[in-house]
Amino acid sequence: MTMPSERPLTERKLTHSTFELEREYKAPVAKVFQAFADPAMKSKWFDGPEPWRLIESALDFREGGREVNEGRFGPEGLVSRFDGTYHEIVENLRIVYSYEMRVDGARLSVSLTSIVLTPTDAGTRLTLTEQGVYFDDLDNTEQRIEGMREALELIAPVVE
Template sequence: MVRHDTFTISRHLDVPPGEVFTAFADTAIRRRWFRLPGSGASYEHDFRVGGGETASSTYTGLDTAPERLEYRSRYIDIVGPHRIVYGYEAVVDGELRWTSLVTVRLGVDPDGTRLDWTEQVTFLRYEGDGSVDLAHLRGASVLRLNGLDAALHTGRPRQQRR
């Protein structure tokens, strides 16, 4: 069985859309906010239509055996600085757990950017009715966007924030 879900997270970021777009495109900035949990992580990033990103790490939770995590994405549509559409796969210990289509929309907002992150996910393996897996994925996306916001302000004095 599979489970399909969709969620949207909206954020106001107090920098212009071009800076937010750059945080997705520039690999050095991206590494400050896009990370897999665990140790021994490796990343490759090619920000162009048809390009994508691969990442892997080993995660060890409390009282659990280590898990090998893999992330593989492909950029489908990039319209800077307004929109990024990509698909990705999440693999744990060699097993495809879920795949998603993500649309990131960046719009001008008073004093910054309105970011809308919409994710359409297909869970291929999940626990129980899948509601815990969806909550986990949504929570991880919120944390990732928190990291994006922090990365946008790294090295920027507080009084210069827009």
């Protein structure tokens, strides 16, 4: 990955996008909400996959609260960092937060995300909408959609 400081100014750019994902869970809304609110539950699905190793994790799940999740991919690999702030939390209904993603200190993106939980006959429908700005082609919408889709899948075994 070429870091932004190594690129000529003419190659620096911003890309914007908005996407929406839906996922159904066979669990009550309150349990799906807890998968975001409870640090022990969240670590089961939000910490990175093997060979990712946790460096720092903190969750202050309240309006104005912060969340950090940082880890390294393997013993010599890249370090990824999620750094978020919660703007609105309505228990069992919605969560709105913004976050910055970095890899090895380089900012990849800044996003605003909303999660809406809706009861269904089978359990809960989660609707995630994200508006992002991606810096200097270090990340893109397709990668983010895939990453978010994988994260939403990892919630299922925690709540169902």
